[in-house]
Amino acid sequence: MVWVEFRNENNEAAGAVWIYFRSTPQYWIGYCADWLNLSTNLPSAVNKVWRFSYNQQTKNFKISCNDVLLVDTTLSDDVCTTWNNWRTYWERDVTKIYIDSKYDTASEQFCTGKC
Numbered sequence: 001m002v003w004v005e006f007r008n009e010n011n012e013a014a015g016a017v018w019i020y021f022r023s024t025p026q027y028w029i030g031y032c033a034d035w036l037n038l039s040t041n042l043p044s045a046v047n048k049v050w051r052f053s054y055n056q057q058t059k060n061f062k063i064s065c066n067d068v069l070l071v072d073t074t075l076s077d078d079v080c081t082t083w084n085n086w087r088t089y090w091e092r093d094v095t096k097i098y099i100d101s102k103y104d105t106a107s108e109q110f111c112t113g114k115c
Helices: 086-090
Strands: 002-007 013-020 026-029 050-055 060-065 068-074 096-098
Touching: 002 050, 013 050, 013 086, 026 068
Parallel strands: none
Antiparallel strands: 002 013, 002 096, 013 026, 050 060, 060 068
């Protein structure tokens, strides 16, 4: 599992994304929606570079793997159906990335910005 949480300067959750490697890989946009299926056409390379991006102004959220775009969605009340208060989280300014190795069993390293 890939487990990433975005946090603000007060260490409050400001969004999250989890990737669960089941027979059909799934993802969870934290504080927004239930688990959804990822494309089963994941890149075949053993080493995978995951990229998560979010534009706070447009609410556009993307997931890519090895430069293959897998998710491109705009967060809204129609998308974030399980969290009525999703804006409380996703409108916070992200200043920290939190990865808990207790849950994240797939990541070897991470970086922010241009890597």
